[in-house]
Amino acid sequence: MAPMKLYGSTLSWNVTRCVSVLEEAGGEYEIVPLDFSKGEHKSPDHLSRNPFGQVPALQDGDLCLWESRAICKYVCRKNKPELLKEGDLKESAMVDVWLEVESNQYTPALNPILFQCLIRPMMFGAPPDQKVVEENLEKLKKVLEVYEARLTKCKYLAGDYISVADLSHVAGTVCLGATPHASVFDAYPHVKAWWTDLMARPSSQKVASLMKPPA
Numbered sequence: 306m307a308p309m310k311l312y313g314s315t316l317s318w319n320v321t322r323c324v325s326v327l328e329e330a331g332g333e334y335e336i337v338p339l340d341f342s343k344g345e346h347k348s349p350d351h352l353s354r355n356p357f358g359q360v361p362a363l364q365d366g367d368l369c370l371w372e373s374r375a376i377c378k379y380v381c382r383k384n385k386p387e388l389l390k391e392g393d394l395k396e397s398a399m400v401d402v403w404l405e406v407e408s409n410q411y412t413p414a415l416n417p418i419l420f421q422c423l424i425r426p427m428m429f430g431a432p433p434d435q436k437v438v439e440e441n442l443e444k445l446k447k448v449l450e451v452y453e454a455r456l457t458k459c460k461y462l463a464g465d466y467i468s469v470a471d472l473s474h475v476a477g478t479v480c481l482g483a484t485p486h487a488s489v490f491d492a493y494p495h496v497k498a499w500w501t502d503l504m505a506r507p508s509s510q511k512v513a514s515l516m517k518p519p520a
């Protein structure tokens with residue numbers, strides 16, 4: 306079977322969200338970078354993989370997927386279904402809840418911080434808009450309060466088992482570590498322990514190595 310192809314730059318945390326799961330679930334894959342500066346993500350070839358002209362996209366044989374979390378769930382179903390807990394109705398429901406929480410609560414607060422602190426300086430040579438950073442740090446803190454309460458009760462977000470919901474946080478949180486605001490976790494000891502546990506995984510170390518900004 307030909308390896309799965311993951312299209313996109315590993316500077317994108319939506320792309321490396323999929324790397325965490327590809328590394329954890331196993332299975333042969335290769336990363337096919339697309340050069341945004343040349344508009345390769347808007348080429349007819351890529352639009353045939355992702356009609357929105359975004360990254361990531363995943364090609365597996367004649368199957369083309371996009372949306373990073375859908376890609377993650379596909380890879381889990383294919384190679385490591387226990388990361389979805391689909392054999393258990395209640396456990397799989399909690400995996401779904403916390404994957405949605407990452408997508409709709411955690412990442413919407415995190416993305417503006419990453420854009421201001423990493424993308425703006427690196428891509429546009431502009432300083433962060435501190436007002437935007439502060440506003441979204443406050444939003445993130447409210448989310449982390451919920452995470453702290455949850456992780457006081459169980460080791461991982463969906464329960465006492467790691468799942469795709471935890472792994473979906475890795476890429477963006479690695480990027481948070483590259484900003485001056487990584488210390489936001491310090492006020493939430495169970496969140497910090499959860500993150501330390503996740504970062505110790507070889508899959509997370511791989512993501513961190515791929516996301517080092519170009520020298």
Ligand SMILES: N[C@@H](CCC(=O)N[C@@H](CSO)C(=O)NCC(=O)O)C(=O)O
Nearest residue numbers: 317318319358359360361371372373374
């Ligand atoms: N919900 C989607 C987001 C993809 C996305 O925004 N991709 C960005 C790069 S990563 O920040 C992208 O492709 N931007 C180019 C564009 O939107 O034209 C997912 O999770 O896969």
